[in-house]
Amino acid sequence: MSRHTTLPGPHLTALYLLHAGSMDVRLISLSVERHWKHAVRLVPTLDEARVVLVDCDRPGVEAAFEQLGPYPSAGIVCYAFHPKDHALRFPNRLILGKPLNLDALPGILAKAANDTAAIKATVTARRQVPAPVPTPPMAAVETPSSLGHGLHMDEERDLCGAMDDIPLTPGTPLSEKLFFAPDQYLIGHLSRAVEQAVASGRPHVISGLPHLIGVQPQPLPVCVTAFRGNQLRPFSMTQLPHATARIVSALIFSESVGTETVYAAEDFLWNIAAWAARGRLPVGTDPYQRVRLKAWPNFTQAFLSPHALRIAALWTRTWASPVEIATQLAIPHRYVFSVFSSAHFSGLLDRNAPTVAPIAVIPVAAHPSPSPKQEQRPSILSRILRKLLNAV
Amino acid sequence: MRSERARHNKIIFSGTVGAGKSTAIAALSDIPPVCTEAVASDETAALKKTTTVAMDYGLLNLPDGEKVMLYGTPGQERFSFMWEILSEGGIGLVLLINNANVDPLKDLENYLAAFKKFIASTAVTIGVTHMDRAQEPGLDAYRKKLAELGHDPLPAVFRADARNREDVATLVKALLYTLNPGLVDA
Structure with missing residues (x-):
């Protein structure tokens, strides 16, 4: 899985936000201000733009x-909840x-800006000879596989990033990228607000x-907000300026306006x-x-990251480190880290492991080698699972 | 414990009157469920107009032609003699508790006791319904009750809308993973 990096360089990508909602403008502005200062510059007019971001x-x-x-020289990058649907409307x-x-x-914006400039240069050069100039399809621009039309990978990356596994045993220094500072995100503020509200008994x-x-x-701790679900997710993913x-x-x-959830x-x-x-x-x-999960999260409401049900099933019954859980289930570590982080903040993590932790003897990833006949016929549980995964 | 193959392909839905067993089966079933609803004539009438007097029956058609039966038990305790018969050989139990009942935690205790043998050899997941009408007790109270009753590890307890196919499917998926966390979809 490729990893994206912000393209550094002396030339800032001049970005114009076209047809973007106020929330998106704010979030992207915050991101530019905090993280992309050296890569992206928001511009107030189309005249100055090298690339345009459009909400479809x-x-x-x-x-x-x-x-x-x-403005044919401006690169165009669109975004939408269902890119495939819009790909039919805007095929190029x-x-x-x-x-x-x-x-x-930032990397995608820079690439779109540069590609469009290159295309323009090519087109200009070809116009000097009397030959038809085919319009290069924008869809053919090489895009990172996890973005754009690759919805599954896109969602997976957004949920769980693309971090490689860490060593199975401690000792090697871990990358700083493995960790996030909660106080820089909404979760840090929310976690403190819930703690203070519960401790004081006051809203x-x-x-x-x-x-x-x-x-x-x-009587039961609840959170009330007019943020819509599709606003909360990007807002939660964005680092907030310190005093925000x-x-x-x-x-x-x-409940002032009656639109709160x-x-x-x-x-x-x-x-x-x-x-x-x-x-x-x-x-x-x-x-x-x-550690151990004290209980299953409420998965009819709580976000289901990849393998979250399997992780919860195993982690509610055994004391194990995140790395051990990932190893037992033979899944990338980042999926378990995602569940760990959520459990940590929602109070579902039990860190008081017994001094001698019981050894988990659970048949999980290590299945006995099936006979050829069994290989052709998965277990009834697997087949029911597939049915449910496909049906919902 | 019997092997998977020795079991019948049957998932049991049980729980209190009005918890949504029939609705949950209807939400998941590939066929119109066979219901034995009748006009309620006993104390159930205060809760809803009709109730299941024998059992509900739905079906999941698997891609290879195999079928998984979805059995719903009658809610009234006077039919509890049927619970054991219906659950015989089942894969596991989805227990639905109506949170708007007078004492849902007691209901939980009673049903877990009634299915104790079955749960011990299989697994259970718990869907708490009607939480929009009755927010309390919350899921944490259910977990505490389960811990008091000696359930370790705690079974999955989800807030559930029996009309919502996704909620019901999530309960069943959790049941399957409880039986085998290493399960992968075939």
Whole structure:
């Protein structure tokens, strides 16, 4: 699996956000301000743009494209929840999936800008000879496999990143990229707000964000917000400037506009943590320490990262480190790290392993070699599972 | 413990009156479920107009032509003699508890006791329904109750909407992974 890097270089990619919603503008602006200063520069007009980012999901996108007519030298990158659907409407456009992979985006923007410039140069050169000039299809531009139309990989990468496995035993220094600092994300603020609300028995509110997030500690801890689900995910994935969010105690948290959604705090924390973690661990975590899940998360509401059900099934019954769980299930470590991070913040992690941890003797990845006949006929449980996976 | 092959291809749905057993089977079944609903005449009438008096029956058609039966037990405890018969040879139990009942945690205890032998040799997942009408007890209270009852590890407990196929499928998937976390889809 290839890894994306932000393209450094002396030339900033001049980016114009066309037809993007206010939330996206804010998030991308924050990302530029905090992380892409040396790669991307937001420009206020199309005249200055080397590349344009277009939200295809918003009504009137066709009219937005018409604005681009006078700017053939600008690269165009689109994004949408369902790129495949839009690929039919706009067959020659590069369309990324939502939420945008913020690690990869600067590189993609730079590439689109450079490719378009190169195409323009080629076209200009060919115009000097009397030959028909085929319009190079934008879809043919090489794009990272995990973005754009590769929805499955795209979602997987957004959920769990692309981190390689770490050594199976401690001793080797671990990459800083393995860890994330919760305080730089929404999850850090949310976690503190829930803690303070529960400890004080009083509602708390996170302000300073596009919408308030209220935490009601009683009778059962819940989080209330007007953030829509499709806003929360990208917002949770983005690092917030230090002073963006503030936690304040409130006598009551009134539902002012009636569009708020109420989430069980545990589910909410699980999801926000998963989106922030993206296959990483909270800073300070020892990936070799044995822990256990106190209970299954509420997987009808909590986000199901790849293999999360299998991980929960195993980790509720055995003390094991994240690395051991991944090894037993024969899955990439990042999937287990994702579950670990969510469990950590939602209070489902038990770190008090007995002094002598029981050795897990569980038939998981290590299946006995099946006979040829058995190989042709998987177990009934596997077949039911496949049916359910395909059906839902 | 019997081998997978020796078991019948049967998943049992049980739980309290009005918890959504029939609905859950209907949500998952590939055929219109065979129901034995009748007009409720006992204390059930206070909870809903009709109730299952024998069993519900649905079907999952597997791609290779094999079938998995989905059996729903009647909710009333006076039919509890049927529970053991219906569950005989089943793969596992999906237990649905109506959170809007007077004492859902007691219901949980009663049903776990009734299916104790079956659960011991298979597995159980628990769907808590009607939480939109009754938020309490929360899932944590269910987990505490299960721990008190000596369930270690705790079975999966999910908030569930029996009308939602995805919720019901998630309960069944959790059941399958509880039986074998190493399971991969074939």
